[in-house]
Amino acid sequence: MITAADLAQAVAPAFAELSQAGEPTRPVLGVELVEADGPIQVERGDVVLAVGVRTLDDALEVVGKARDAAALVLRRSWADRDEVRRRCADHGLPLLAIPDEAPWSPVMAMLRKTLEAAQTGRSPEPADDLYSDLFDMADKVGALLGAPVTVEDAASRVLAYSTGQEDVDQARMSTIVGRRVPREVRNHFRSVGVFRHLARSDEPLFVPAANPGTRPRYVIPVRAGGEWLGSIWAVVDEPPRTTRSGELRAAVDVIALYLLRLRAQTELHRQTQLDHVRTALRGDTTDRPDWLGPEPWRVAALIGPEGLGIEARAELWVILARRHGWRQPVVVDLDGLLYAVLSDSSGPGSTAWFTDLVRAESGHSPTVGLRLGSAVETLAELIRSRTEAAELSTVELTGRRRAVAAVEDCWPELVLARALAGLAGMPLVSPVARLTAPEADATLLATLEAVVDHWGEVGRAARVLGVHPNTVRYRLARLSEACPLDLDDPAQRLAVRLELARARADAANG
Numbered sequence: 001m002i003t004a005a006d007l008a009q010a011v012a013p014a015f016a017e018l019s020q021a022g023e024p025t026r027p028v029l030g031v032e033l034v035e036a037d038g039p040i041q042v043e044r045g046d047v048v049l050a051v052g053v054r055t056l057d058d059a060l061e062v063v064g065k066a067r068d069a070a071a072l073v074l075r076r077s078w079a080d081r082d083e084v085r086r087r088c089a090d091h092g093l094p095l096l097a098i099p100d101e102a103p104w105s106p107v108m109a110m111l112r113k114t115l116e117a118a119q120t121g122r123s124p125e126p127a128d129d130l131y132s133d134l135f136d137m138a139d140k141v142g143a144l145l146g147a148p149v150t151v152e153d154a155a156s157r158v159l160a161y162s163t164g165q166e167d168v169d170q171a172r173m174s175t176i177v178g179r180r181v182p183r184e185v186r187n188h189f190r191s192v193g194v195f196r197h198l199a200r201s202d203e204p205l206f207v208p209a210a211n212p213g214t215r216p217r218y219v220i221p222v223r224a225g226g227e228w229l230g231s232i233w234a235v236v237d238e239p240p241r242t243t244r245s246g247e248l249r250a251a252v253d254v255i256a257l258y259l260l261r262l263r264a265q266t267e268l269h270r271q272t273q274l275d276h277v278r279t280a281l282r283g284d285t286t287d288r289p290d291w292l293g294p295e296p297w298r299v300a301a302l303i304g305p306e307g308l309g310i311e312a313r314a315e316l317w318v319i320l321a322r323r324h325g326w327r328q329p330v331v332v333d334l335d336g337l338l339y340a341v342l343s344d345s346s347g348p349g350s351t352a353w354f355t356d357l358v359r360a361e362s363g364h365s366p367t368v369g370l371r372l373g374s375a376v377e378t379l380a381e382l383i384r385s386r387t388e389a390a391e392l393s394t395v396e397l398t399g400r401r402r403a404v405a406a407v408e409d410c411w412p413e414l415v416l417a418r419a420l421a422g423l424a425g426m427p428l429v430s431p432v433a434r435l436t437a438p439e440a441d442a443t444l445l446a447t448l449e450a451v452v453d454h455w456g457e458v459g460r461a462a463r464v465l466g467v468h469p470n471t472v473r474y475r476l477a478r479l480s481e482a483c484p485l486d487l488d489d490p491a492q493r494l495a496v497r498l499e500l501a502r503a504r505a506d507a508a509n510g
Contacts, residue, residue, distance in 0.1 A: 002027060002028045002115060003024060003025075003026060003027065003028060003070070003094070004018065004026065004028060004047065004070055004071030004094035004096060005021060005024070006028075007028055007047065007071070007096075007111065007114060007115060008096055016073060016096045016097065016098045016107060016110075017096065017097055018094065018095075018096055019074075019076075019079040019080070019085070019095045019096060019097040020079075020085050020089065020094065020095040021094055022071070022089070022091070022092045022093045022094035022095065023092035023093075023094070026044070026045075026069075026070045026071070026092075026094065027045055027070060028047055028070040028071065028115060029043075029044075029046070029328075030045060030046055030047070030115070030328075031046070031047045031049065031108060031111045031112050031115060032046045032047070032049065033049045033104065033108055034048055034049065034050055034051065034062070035051050036050055036051065036052040036053045036054070036058045036059075036061070036062050037052055037058070040062065040065040040066065041325050041348075042065060042066045042068065042069045042347075043068075043069075043325075043326075043327060043328075043347065043348055043349065044069070044070070044293055044294070044343075044345055044347075044349075045069075045070050045293075046066075046069045046070055047069070047070050047071045047072075047073060047096075047111060047115075048062075048066045048069045048071070048072050048073065049073045049104060049107065049108055049111075050062045050066070050072065050073065050074055051104055053074060053075065053078050056078075056081060056083060056084075059078045059083075059084050060083060060084065060087055063084060063087045063088055063091065063093065064087070064091075067091035067093055068091075068345070068346065068347070069093065070094070071093070071094040071096055072088065072093055072094070072095055072096070073096045073097075073098060073107070073111075074095065074096075074097060074098075075097070075098060075099070075100045076097045076098065076099055076100050077100050079095055079096070079097035080097065109131065109132070112131075130258050130261055130262050131159070131160065131262075133258055134151055134159055134160035134255065134258055134262075135160040135161070135162075137151070137160070137251055137254060137255050137258070138150065138151050138161055138162040138232075139162045139163060140251050141162070141220075141234070141248065141252075141255075142162030142163075142234070144244050144247055144248045144251065145218065145234045145236070145248070146240060147218070147234040147235055147236045147240065148161070148162050148163075148234070148235050149161065149162045149232055149233060149234045149235075150162075150232070150233050151222075151230065151231075151232055151255060152230055152231050152232075152233060153229070153259065154198075154228055154229060154230055154231075159230070159259075159262070189207065189217075192207065194207055194219060197219075197221075198219065198221045198228055199228050201221060202221055204218060204219060204220045204221070205218075205219045205221075206218055206219075206236075206238075206239045207219060215235050215237065216236055216237060216238070217233050217234065217235060217236070218233075218234040218236045218239060218240055219231055219233055219234075220232040220234075220248075220252055222252055222255050222256045222259060223256060224256040224257070224259070224260055229259040229260065229263070230255075230259050232252065232255065274332050276289050277289075277330055277332040277341065278332055278334050280341075280379060280382055281299065281334055281339060281341070281382055281383065281386045282334075282383060283380060283382065283383035285379060286379060286380070287379075288379060292330075292341065292343065293342075293343025293344070293345045293349055293350070294343055294344055294345050295343070295344060295376075295377050295378075296344045296375035296376055296377050297341060297342065297343055297375070297376055297382065297385070298342045298344075298351050298372050298373055298374070298375050298376070298385055298389075299339055299340075299341055299342075299372075299373045299382060299385040299386040299388075299389050300339065300340045300341075300342055300351075300354065300370050300371065300389055301337055301338070301370070301371040301373075301389035302317055302331070302337075302338040302339065302340055302369075303367070303368060303369035303370065303371065303393060304365065304367035304368040304369060305365055305367050305368055310333050310336065310338060311333070313338055314331055314332075314333055314338055317329070317331050317338065317340070318331050320357070321354075321357070324348065324357055325347070325348040326348035326349050326353075326354075327348070329349070330342075330349070334386075335390075337390055337393065339386060339389065340354065341382070342354050342372075344375065351372070351375075354370070355370060355372075355404045358370040358403055358404055359403050359404055362403035368403065369402070369403045369404065369405070370403065370404045370405070371389050371392040371393045371405050371406075372389060372392075372404070372405065372406040372407065373385030373386060373387070373388035373389035373392070373407055374388055374407050374408070388407045388414070391414055391417065391418070392405060392407055392410060392414055395410065395414055395417045396413070397410060397413055416498075416501060419498055419501075420498070420501055420502060420505060423498065423502050428499050428502060428503065429499075430485075430495060430496055430499045431483040431484060431485055432445075432448070432483065432496060432499040432500060432503060433499075434482060435448065435482065435483055435503075436503050436506075440482070441478075441482075443475060444475055444479055444482060444483070445503065446465060447465065447472060447475040447476065447479065448479055448483065448485075448496070448500065449500045449504075450464045450465050450472075451472070451476065451487070452493060452496055452497050453497075456487060458472045458473060
């Protein structure tokens with residue numbers, strides 16, 4: 001496990017140093033850049049770099065929103081304020097300080113490289129070099145066009161940007177700080193057909209200003225083998241005229257190669273993580289993975305949507321979770337079922353958050369649901385929680401349809417299902433078998449079931465059957481001849497109930 005103190009110790013003080021230690025058990029899983037005056041979504045495991053803090057109130061608000069993070073990084077002038085340090089101490093939030101004059105981008109890059117090296121125990125992976133190379137290529141393209149540029153993937157996430165972004169418009173600054181094009185800007189570009197053009201064409205496109213506060217853009221598609229991988233966006237006032245179009249084309253081809261390599265490495269990392277999740281769910285590991293949140297944990301079986309293969313369903317669940325803020329959903333297929341591993345925390349990835357999400361989604365998609373195994377405290381118990389979730393996903397729940405069902409609420413149905421599974425394929429051995437014969441009176445079987453279910457109370461059984469109590473008494477007299485039973489014997493009563501359930505299941509299955 002890597003902590004904020006480990007991270008601070010590994011980097012030079014010129015980049016960041018530990019200003020105040022917090023809870024020593026908070027693992028660091030990633031580095032995120034947030035804008036102080038914008039919406040802040042923080043997950044456990046994030047090292048949060050707070051950009052744009054201008055007042056003490058800004059700093060204290062960021063501390064509050066990042067209270068569950070792995071660490072908070074502020075400029076020295078704010079990290080040294082007593083009020084900030086006290087608020088961080090109240091939340092157990094580790095605080096890192098960087099020099100006031102330090103640019104944010106190299107600090108972020110260094111922290112990410114250091115974290116990767118610490119997590120793997122070896123030198124940074126080639127992906128780090130790819131990001132560095134992309135920044136270099138952004139500078140090269142910017143020089144060729146005479147304009148500041150960003151390199152983005154097909155999902156409008158910013159991968160790199162050139163130096164000299166000081167005089168660009170607010171939309172571009174928000175894009176760089178948030179590492180994603182703002183929604184309203186994306187909507188504008190989509191409305192004028194920019195993304196449709198990028199998906200279909202290799203030709204650059206000049207996009208006029210969206211409004212008086214946004215400058216025009218020169219957009220270059222990045223493609224390889226006919227596939228759209230991303231784009232280069234330059235802030236210009238008019239279409240650029242360059243005499244070095246050959247160099248520009250070569251630079252775009254190099255960026256396409258980098259995006260292909262980056263996607264391949266990202267997919268490899270994703271598959272590696274999924275394999276780790278499967279190993280944990282099979283009970284084959286004793287080392288706590290970094291992707292696990294705070295215990296207790298629950299394994300949830302994901303139901304629906306219907307009519308799709310398991311890979312498509314997994315992709316839809318991941319998209320749904322990410323859309324609502326869970327940046328790295330722990331969703332994996334195993335033995336033909338789809339599972340999510342949830343933690344006992346607040347916010348994205350927690351049991352409470354995910355169950356609320358599924359309940360809301362089930363209002364639009366009735367086939368969507370969630371089945372929760374027991375909460376467990378150790379890795380060895382994850383397999384038990386998974387088994388319970390899998391069993392519950394096959395159980396027909398009584399009463400109204402439940403979008404979300406947990407084992408502690410549905411244990412009677414689960415116990416009955418387990419008992420019936422043990423009886424599967426075995427003939428009925430009790431006198432109940434006589435009531436299932438083709439020539440038998442079906443009303444006697446229903447009457448016996450109602451009487452057993454209501455502990456022999458004739459009035460309640462009659463209401464369930466929709467008949468007069470005397471009718472039930474008459475049928476019981478016939479039952480004593482056709483199916484002699486001692487319902488005062490608890491063992492016989494339990495055995496009869498199981499045989500009745502078996503009979504009903506056999507009838508339903510034809």
